[in-house]
Amino acid sequence: MKTLKKQLTDGIQRALESLSYPGKDFSLAPPNNPDFGNISSNIALLLANDLKTSPLEIANAIANELQSAVLDHIESITVTPPGFINFFIRNSFFQSSIKSIRKAGNSYGRGIVGRGKTANVEFVSANPTGPLTVGHGRNAVLGDSIANILEWNSYEVTREYYYNDAGRQMHILGQSVEARYFELCGRKSNFPEEGYQGEYIREIARQILDRRGTELGSGSHYFKDDAEKEIFSEIKNSLKRLGIHFDHFSNEKTFYENGAIDQFIMELKKKDLIYEKDGATWFRATALGKEKDRVYIKTSGEPTYRVPDTAYHRDKLERKFDLIVDIFGADHADSYPDVLLALQAMGLDTSPIKVLLYQFVTLMRDGQKVKMSTRKANFVTLDELKNDLGADVVRYFFIMRSMNTHLDFDLDLAADQSDKNPVFYLQYAHARICNIIKHGKEKGIKETSSFQDGQLTHEDELNLIRHMVHFPELIETTHDTLEPQNIANYLQELAARFHRFYGQCRVITENKELSKARLGLVSAVKIILGNGLSILGITAPERM
RNA sequence: GCCCCGGUAGCUCAGAUGGAUAGAGCAUCUGCCUUCUAAGCAGAAUGUCACAGGUUCGAGUCCUGUCCGGGGUACCA
Numbered sequence A: 001m002k003t004l005k006k007q008l009t010d011g012i013q014r015a016l017e018s019l020s021y022p023g024k025d026f027s028l029a030p031p032n033n034p035d036f037g038n039i040s041s042n043i044a045l046l047l048a049n050d051l052k053t054s055p056l057e058i059a060n061a062i063a064n065e066l067q068s069a070v071l072d073h074i075e076s077i078t079v080t081p082p083g084f085i086n087f088f089i090r091n092s093f094f095q096s097s098i099k100s101i102r103k104a105g106n107s108y109g110r111g112i113v114g115r116g117k118t119a120n121v122e123f124v125s126a127n128p129t130g131p132l133t134v135g136h137g138r139n140a141v142l143g144d145s146i147a148n149i150l151e152w153n154s155y156e157v158t159r160e161y162y163y164n165d166a167g168r169q170m171h172i173l174g175q176s177v178e179a180r181y182f183e184l185c186g187r188k189s190n191f192p193e194e195g196y197q198g199e200y201i202r203e204i205a206r207q208i209l210d211r212r213g214t215e216l217g218s219g220s221h222y223f224k225d226d227a228e229k230e231i232f233s234e235i236k237n238s239l240k241r242l243g244i245h246f247d248h249f250s251n252e253k254t255f256y257e258n259g260a261i262d263q264f265i266m267e268l269k270k271k272d273l274i275y276e277k278d279g280a281t282w283f284r285a286t287a288l289g290k291e292k293d294r295v296y297i298k299t300s301g302e303p304t305y306r307v308p309d310t311a312y313h314r315d316k317l318e319r320k321f322d323l324i325v326d327i328f329g330a331d332h333a334d335s336y337p338d339v340l341l342a343l344q345a346m347g348l349d350t351s352p353i354k355v356l357l358y359q360f361v362t363l364m365r366d367g368q369k370v371k372m373s374t375r376k377a378n379f380v381t382l383d384e385l386k387n388d389l390g391a392d393v394v395r396y397f398f399i400m401r402s403m404n405t406h407l408d409f410d411l412d413l414a415a416d417q418s419d420k421n422p423v424f425y426l427q428y429a430h431a432r433i434c435n436i437i438k439h440g441k442e443k444g445i446k447e448t449s450s451f452q453d454g455q456l457t458h459e460d461e462l463n464l465i466r467h468m469v470h471f472p473e474l475i476e477t478t479h480d481t482l483e484p485q486n487i488a489n490y491l492q493e494l495a496a497r498f499h500r501f502y503g504q505c506r507v508i509t510e511n512k513e514l515s516k517a518r519l520g521l522v523s524a525v526k527i528i529l530g531n532g533l534s535i536l537g538i539t540a541p542e543r544m
Numbered sequence B: 001g002c003c004c005c006g007g008u009a010g011c012u013c014a015g016a017u018g019g020a021u022a023g024a025g026c027a028u029c030u031g032c033c034u035u036c037u038a039a040g041c042a043g044a045a046u047g048u049c050a051c052a053g054g055u056u057c058g059a060g061u062c063c064u065g066u067c068c069g070g071g072g073u074a075c076c077a
Helices: A002-018 A043-051 A055-068 A091-107 A134-152 A168-185 A199-212 A221-241 A252-257 A260-270 A306-318 A336-345 A382-389 A391-399 A411-420 A422-442 A459-468 A471-481 A485-504 A512-536
Strands: A039-041 A074-080 A084-089 A118-122 A156-163 A248-251 A274-277 A280-283 A294-297 A323-329 A353-358 A361-365 A368-370 A407-410
Touching: A002 A039, A002 A055, A002 A084, A043 A055, A043 A084, A055 A074, A055 A084, A084 A091, A091 A459, A091 A512, A118 A134, A134 A156, A134 A323, A134 A353, A134 A361, A134 A382, A134 A391, A134 A471, A134 A512, A168 A199, A168 A221, A199 A221, A221 A382, A248 A252, A252 A260, A252 A306, A260 A274, A260 A306, A260 A336, A294 A306, A306 A323, A306 A336, A306 A353, A382 A391, A382 A411, A391 A407, A391 A422, A391 A485, A391 A512, A407 A411, A422 A485, A422 A512, A459 A485, A459 A512, A471 A485, A471 A512, A485 A512
Parallel strands: A118 A156, A118 A323, A156 A248, A323 A353, A361 A407
Antiparallel strands: A039 A084, A074 A084, A274 A280, A280 A294, A361 A368
């Protein structure tokens, strides 16, 4: 399809030249209405103004030029008001694509824009203060799918998790565990005002008690360190259950220890972008066009999160990735620009960094919004969600809609309606195909690469193929948008066309040749479904 | 006040770079399983695409303003 489009683009450009029309950036897209062919172009409409001629006239002139050119796979060219040029593609083009899809197999659709390039996708990045919640789930699934999309475009991808292990949150975590430990020991305890109240804190304290006895003193580093270790290992398990793994972990402590933070603050100081006021250290963002200066080091002596984050992003830039993707919740919307600003002030090129913000997930339970807070232990964990709904459903729910919109996750509904979940619609198509292939085998009709693709002439067959051939372009566009729901939408449409075909056309029949051709067709659909689902991280079952 | 995201069918949401009659699922109604999986298919019904201007041959899509909802605007991350 891509080469065909390229051919048409070139053809139109040549026509423009020979007619001495000016060049224009025109579109070449499939129209909704089949009466307008398989691809149509708006070129004439775009030229009308410049040429002061009616678009229909221009369209006819271009179409005339094209008629005399040699264009492969084009059956006919028409012009329709207000001035579209429509191309009708021969069935043979679509029919023959089946064999190329089958030949490419599980690499059908792979793009090459990222060939030889590296990408870093940072996601989840939850601090190890408690179990992952639903909000982290959206982040995790988005990030993993986006990493997959980049891999499908030939990038070498590093999946990275960054966490703060030196800040206030971790300090409070340690204090919370300590208090619970003292309680268990029957010693006097003092639970911090903003401590983490979850039951998991008690369990960690109990483990520490078992492992290290009752004699730990106040302020022992074990409270924080053991808790961090334990919680982190739980986080990794939760992610694993959703099929998510990481290649690299970074933490803020590193940047304190290796001097990176002192280093960059020094650099900014030299540029007069750091100053002291009210006992705090400030970043002079206003000098760089921002509205407010930002605190870098609090009066307490602790740096704000911006500081290690900036060092961390500098580190990522210095690792020379061609593309750096950050997946952040909407609450970061106001903070990452400061990080970028500081990096630019240091003379770094931040253009490889692409920040993706997703809106919050609102959980609905019993028709009520569930307010969540890790600290108050009032949350639904990702594990609970996964256990109730299964990994496939959880993943699909998080990517089926745009990250720009709030996600209302109705827990009761999701559980009740799990039969009717759209993810099953896709998986069912895949399972159906597997069953057809199996059935064919039993009837002695094997799936083979030699079949007469010209047998595939039914309207529902062609309609299915017409959608199939767009898959490679989809992978490419999704590389630009980085919106996994584009893939989910595409697959829904593919499954719909398959199910319709299934209702209209019987695959295994007495007609051997037709059966073989249709087996070829459905196996190609299976390939695309499988490839698409794997990008979304969802299984493609053989049976349901 | 300022910044970000959203406002599309009764509900939840899709609408690839502006394109030719605005889509799906759920919910409602009508058909279809002695035939490869009915977790499916076919059909019916449902809309001032928040509102008002503007740009354009053409706007759900781009620009401006207004209204509504969510989030941010910390010496919390």
